[in-house]
Amino acid sequence: MNSEFDxxxxxxxxxRRNALLGPGDDAALIxxxxxxxxxxxxxxxxxxxxxxxxVDPATLGHKVLAVNLSDMAAMGATPCWATLSLTLTxxxxxxxxxxxxxxxxxxxxADQYQVELIGGDTTGGPLNISVQIIGxxxxxxxxxxxxxxxxxxxxxxxxxxxxALALQxxxxxxxxxxxxxxxxxxxxxTPMPRVALGKALVNVAHSAIDISDxxxxxxxxxxDRSGVAATxxxxxxxRSPALKNKLQPENTVTNTICQLAIDCxxxxxxxxxxxxxxxxxxxxxxxxxxxxxxxxxxxIGKIIPGKGLTVLGTDSNPLIFKNxxxxxxxxx
Amino acid sequence: MNSEFDxxxxxxxxxRRNALLGPGDDAALIxxxxxxxxxxxxxxxxxxxxxxxxVDPATLGHKVLAVNLSDMAAMGATPCWATLSLTLTxxxxxxxxxxxxxxxxxxxxADQYQVELIGGDTTGGPLNISVQIIGxxxxxxxxxxxxxxxxxxxxxxxxxxxxALALQxxxxxxxxxxxxxxxxxxxxxTPMPRVALGKALVNVAHSAIDISDxxxxxxxxxxDRSGVAATxxxxxxxRSPALKNKLQPENTVTNTICQLAIDCxxxxxxxxxxxxxxxxxxxxxxxxxxxxxxxxxxxIGKIIPGKGLTVLGTDSNPLIFKNxxxxxxxxx
Numbered sequence: 001m002n003s004e005f006d007x008x009x010x011x012x013x014x015x016r017r018n019a020l021l022g023p024g025d026d027a028a029l030i031x032x033x034x035x036x037x038x039x040x041x042x043x044x045x046x047x048x049x050x051x052x053x054x055v056d057p058a059t060l061g062h063k064v065l066a067v068n069l070s071d072m073a074a075m076g077a078t079p080c081w082a083t084l085s086l087t088l089t090x091x092x093x094x095x096x097x098x099x100x101x102x103x104x105x106x107x108x109x110a111d112q113y114q115v116e117l118i119g120g121d122t123t124g125g126p127l128n129i130s131v132q133i134i135g136x137x138x139x140x141x142x143x144x145x146x147x148x149x150x151x152x153x154x155x156x157x158x159x160x161x162x163x164a165l166a167l168q169x170x171x172x173x174x175x176x177x178x179x180x181x182x183x184x185x186x187x188x189x190t191p192m193p194r195v196a197l198g199k200a201l202v203n204v205a206h207s208a209i210d211i212s213d214x215x216x217x218x219x220x221x222x223x224d225r226s227g228v229a230a231t232x233x234x235x236x237x238x239r240s241p242a243l244k245n246k247l248q249p250e251n252t253v254t255n256t257i258c259q260l261a262i263d264c265x266x267x268x269x270x271x272x273x274x275x276x277x278x279x280x281x282x283x284x285x286x287x288x289x290x291x292x293x294x295x296x297x298x299x300i301g302k303i304i305p306g307k308g309l310t311v312l313g314t315d316s317n318p319l320i321f322k323n324x325x326x327x328x329x330x331x332x
Numbered sequence: 333m334n335s336e337f338d339x340x341x342x343x344x345x346x347x348r349r350n351a352l353l354g355p356g357d358d359a360a361l362i363x364x365x366x367x368x369x370x371x372x373x374x375x376x377x378x379x380x381x382x383x384x385x386x387v388d389p390a391t392l393g394h395k396v397l398a399v400n401l402s403d404m405a406a407m408g409a410t411p412c413w414a415t416l417s418l419t420l421t422x423x424x425x426x427x428x429x430x431x432x433x434x435x436x437x438x439x440x441x442a443d444q445y446q447v448e449l450i451g452g453d454t455t456g457g458p459l460n461i462s463v464q465i466i467g468x469x470x471x472x473x474x475x476x477x478x479x480x481x482x483x484x485x486x487x488x489x490x491x492x493x494x495x496a497l498a499l500q501x502x503x504x505x506x507x508x509x510x511x512x513x514x515x516x517x518x519x520x521x522t523p524m525p526r527v528a529l530g531k532a533l534v535n536v537a538h539s540a541i542d543i544s545d546x547x548x549x550x551x552x553x554x555x556d557r558s559g560v561a562a563t564x565x566x567x568x569x570x571r572s573p574a575l576k577n578k579l580q581p582e583n584t585v586t587n588t589i590c591q592l593a594i595d596c597x598x599x600x601x602x603x604x605x606x607x608x609x610x611x612x613x614x615x616x617x618x619x620x621x622x623x624x625x626x627x628x629x630x631x632i633g634k635i636i637p638g639k640g641l642t643v644l645g646t647d648s649n650p651l652i653f654k655n656x657x658x659x660x661x662x663x664x
Contacts, residue, residue, distance in 0.1 A: 007425060007454045011435040012416060019413065019450045028450035030413060030466075032364045040450060042464060044417045046457035081351065081362060084344060085376045085417070085462040093339060103343040118351045118360035118372060122339045125378035126458040130417040132374060134362075 024225065025145050026074035026210060027135070039077035039135045039142060043067045047127035052170070057098045059189040060129070061105025066191045067212065068133040069113060070272040073198030074210035076143040077135030079113050084120035087128040113195060143201060143208035143276065148226035152206050152277035152303040155286060157194050157295055159240040160215055162187035164268020165261065174260055180242035191272040197295055201276055204285050208276035214267035219275050220309055231310045232301030234319060237265055266311070277303050356557065357477050358406035358542060359467070371409040371467045371474055375399045379459035384502070389430045391521040392461070393437025398523045399544065400465040401445060402604040405530030406542035408475040409467030411445050416452035419460040445527060475533060475540035475608065480558035484538050484609035484635040487618060489526050489627055491572040492547055494519035496600020497593065506592055512574035523604040529627055533608055536617050540608035546599035551607050552641055563642045564633030566651060569597055598643065609635050 008023055016022035020037060021029035027041035045064050047053045065082065072079040084106070092098055110117060115133070166184035169176045176184060194210070201208060207226060211218045215237065223230055239247070246261035278286050283299070290297035311319045340355055348354035352369060353361035359373035377396050379385045397414065404411040416438075424430055442449060447465070498516035501508045508516060526542070533540060539558060543550045547569065555562055571579070578593035610618050615631070622629035645651045 007418070007420070007431065008452060011431045012418075012449060012452055014439070014449070016450075017446075017448050019448055021450075023449070023451050028413075028415070030450065032370075033366070038364075040413070040415060040466075042415045042417045042451060042453050042462075044419060044453050044455045044460075044462070046419055046455050046460075049455065049457050081360075081372070083360070083372060083374045083464060085374050085464075086339070086344075087376060087378055087460055088339070096342075099339065099343045107346070114349075116349050116351055117344060117346070117355070118348075118353075118362065119355050119374060120340060120344055121374050121376050121462070123376045123378050123381065125381050125460060128376075128378075128419055128457060128460040130374075130376070130453070130462045132415060132417075132464040134372075 021142070021144065026071040027077065029142055031139070032136070035139050037137050037139050037142060039072060039075040039137055040132070041068060041071040042130060042132040043071060044128065044130040053127065056189065057102040058105035061102040062109045062190050064129045064131050065106050065109045065115070066193050067272065068131045069109070069115070069193035069195055070191070070210040070212065072133055072135040073194040074143065074208050074274060075135065075137060076141060076198045076202040076208065077137040078199060079115045079133055079135040079195065081116050081118045081134045082110065083118060083132045085123075085130040086120060087123045087125045089127055090124060092127060093124060138202070141202045143198065143205055144225070145207055145209050145222050146225040147207035148222050148228050148277040148303045149206055149279070150228055150303055150305045152279055153283060153299050154219065154230060154232060154275065154277050154301040154303060155297055155299055156211070156215065156238060156273055156275045157197055157297055158271070158273040159238050159243070159296070160211065160271050160273060161243050161261070161264035161268045162240050163191065163270035164264035165243055165246070167270070168260055168264065174246065174257055176242060180245065183240060184242055188270060191270065193272060194274045194295070197274055197289075197293060200289055200293065201274070204282050204289070205276040205278050208274055211271040211273050211275050213269050215271070215275065216266050216309060222275065222277065223309055229304050229306035229308045230301055231304060231312055233312050235314055236298060236300045238296060238298040239265055353474070353476065358403040359409065361474055363471070364468070367471050368468050369471050369474060371404060371407040371469055372464070373400060373403040374462060374464040375403060376460065376462040385459065388521070389434040390437035393434040394441045394522050396461045396463050397438050397441045397447070398525050399604065400463045401441070401447070401525035401527055402523070402542040402544065404465055404467040405526040406475065406540050406606060407467065407469060408473065408530045408534040408540065409469040410531060411447045411465055411467040411527065413448050413450045413466045414442065415450060415464045417455075417462040418452060419455045419457045421459055422456060424459060425456060470534070473534045475530065475537055476557070477539055477541050477554050478557040479539040480554050480560050480609040480635045481538055481611070482560055482635050482637045484611055485615060485631050486551065486562060486564060486607065486609050486633040486635060487629055487631050488543070488547065488570060488605055488607045489529055489629055490603070490605040491570050491575070491628070492543065492603050492605060493575050493593070493596035493600045494572050495523065495602035496596035497575055497578070499602070500592055500596065506578065506589055508574060512577065515572060516574050520602060523602065525604055526606045526627070529606060529621075529625060532621055532625065533606070536614050536621070537608040537610050540606055543603040543605050543607050545601050547603070547607065548598050548641060554607065554609065555639075555641055558635075561636050561638035561640045562633055563636060563644055565644050567646055568630060568632045570628055570630040571597055
């Protein structure tokens with residue numbers, strides 16, 4: 001079975017030539033004007049796979065740009081320019097209300113980050129939206145997946161698993177109260193990319209990635225690229241009140257809802273939070289950054305020598321998980 | 333009815349900010365290192381719309397890059413970097429033979445132009461392939477659609493209409509001999525972008541576009557953007573022997589096959605030849621360029637003041653046409 005990562009590795013990765021960094025990170029890097037590199041990335045959302053076809057078009061316009069801005073955040077880059085490839089069904093191509101809402105959502109977020117849409121292509125077919133983004137970062141300063149070192153603390157921003165929990169609730173696998181649902185649905189539909197945080201982590205973090213396919217999978221990419229291992233403490237993984245409720249003691253490990261919540265937290269997609277590693281010597285800088293930015297930053301584990309990722313439970317014994325992340329070829 | 337051009341104009345075009353050139357040309361332009369601009373473009377091919385789902389994957393890999401290189405050619409830019417967004421069905425994602433052939437076709441052409449694939453995204457869904465390309469061009473020298481001036485000669489490269497004729501034959505609307513079919517099928521499946529020609533036209537042409545949606549539509553874009561009109565001579569539009577055969581005198585204007593051939597020539601998509609305008613004073617430079625490059629360059633008409641595009645027949649009377657080009661929201 002090819003996963004999406006296999007397809008890239010097997011068929012579309014070759015030794016780099018002029019680029020500073022090729023496929024395999026959150027973005028590619030190429031040298032541009034003196035002292036600056038450009039980070040370039042592309043991310044695609046497919047109807048029925050990444051979003052429900054009847055999703056609010058304004059939030060869809062927001063999200064397709066947000067997931068790309070999140071890649072810039074993970075590189076510590078300032079997003080500047082975007083192109084848009086929009087494949088529309090015949091119905092949507094004639095739906096001015098849908099198009100207006102979609103473009104409004106897109107541009108509202110673009111304006112917030114002063115990102116300019118410089119071009120695009122519109123085609124007919126099953127709904128498919130691809131955004132390419134270009135950002136700037138100081139020469140040699142981009143945050144790569146490959147920089148983690150033994151001894152680094154592992155940090156994540158925000159809460160994990162809320163978007164995945166919202167999806168489970170939309171699919172009626174779990175019931176959320178109105179109060180629980182609101183922040184989870186916001187996390188799913190209108191994620192806010194951590195661009196300012198990413199930029200602040202330049203000169204602080206050794207490595208970074210954005211969590212789009214679940215913590216285990218994405219931290220796994222850092223470990224693979226850096227040639228290191230990690231342990232993380234399950235209890236330290238930041239979770240919202242909604243997710244916490246589903247992990248209550250009365251929901252034992254054999255309880256389906258509890259299992260589902262654990263999966264959301266560790267392997268749910270669509271978080272768009274940053275996972276990054278920082279040497280212990282800079283721990284205070286991260287704590288200060290959290291205070292200044294108002295963003296929750298949680299220290300969840302440690303980079304160690306070796307290979308593999310271990311999640312320690314409350315009793316410090318390793319937990320064993322079935323799901324390792326979200327693979328885009330597996331239908332939801 | 334929204335056409336694909338309306339969608340871009342209405343919903344996704346805003347005043348440019350930092351870019352030198354935004355949506356509406358073959359590529360956007362942004363300033364990069366001193367003295368150089370970057371041309372950036374994206375083009376998407378959709379299964380069942382731009383190609384048959386059972387097309388040879390190697391030619392598909394070639395073509396999806398070729399159509400993007402053609403945009404660089406139309407800007408006079410040297411293509412450098414590409415990203416690939418590949419949405420694959422579950423069947424194709426597991427089809428190693430297909431993937432290997434597709435990537436071989438893609439890289440064979442990439443190598444020919446020393447284009448580096450620097451990143452991409454693979455997702456699951458109905459087959460949809462989007463390539464983003466970045467090229468370099470000397471500051472201020474890019475060939476735009478907006479530079480045509482009254483008095484300019486209008487030129488096109490190669491033969492027009494062969495790819496469209498091949499499509500008509502695959503759809504069994506017309507019969508081609510084996511000898512006629514071969515070059516037409518090659519034009520459809522493995523177009524060769526006119527990159528060297530585009531670069532040679534810098535400092536020579538006032539404007540340029542690549543013909544992807546048919547001569548009338550694409551020359552029409554030059555006229556719109558430049559605020560000028562044009563007359564072209566039907567008899568001067570370059571055509572292959574195969575297409576010439578279908579336009580024989582015995583096929584009168586009321587003959588279906590003859591009409592179809594005229595449509596292919598004037599409004600067939602997928603030519604990927606260049607249409608460009610050059611001041612009369614540089615006519616000899618174009619003739620010399622044709623001789624040196626071995627590329628057929630045909631002078632087909634004249635830019636004039638005003639608005640509109642007139643095609644003159646053999647008797648110098650204007651011809652009237654139904655089809656103005658290929659709109660991607662209209663199924664083939």
